[in-house]
Amino acid sequence: xxxxxxxxxxxxxxxxxxxxxxxxxxxxxxxxxxxxxxxxxxxxxxxxxxxxxxxxxxxxxxxxxxxxxxx
Numbered sequence: 001x002x003x004x005x006x007x008x009x010x011x012x013x014x015x016x017x018x019x020x021x022x023x024x025x026x027x028x029x030x031x032x033x034x035x036x037x038x039x040x041x042x043x044x045x046x047x048x049x050x051x052x053x054x055x056x057x058x059x060x061x062x063x064x065x066x067x068x069x070x071x
Contacts, residue, residue, distance in 0.1 A: 017035070
């Protein structure tokens, strides 16, 4: 009994990169480097990445259990 392999999903420029746990081989690291270099080349020269700045979300400040009584 031979099962045909499932077809691979079509690659798209917005497809996420999946990282799995384990040790990468030299071939896998080379493939990752090619992928990252090709994606950076697609961005074109002069395309700036967003500044790291600050997070757009903030954790809520601590409120004591009785703080609702003060409002």
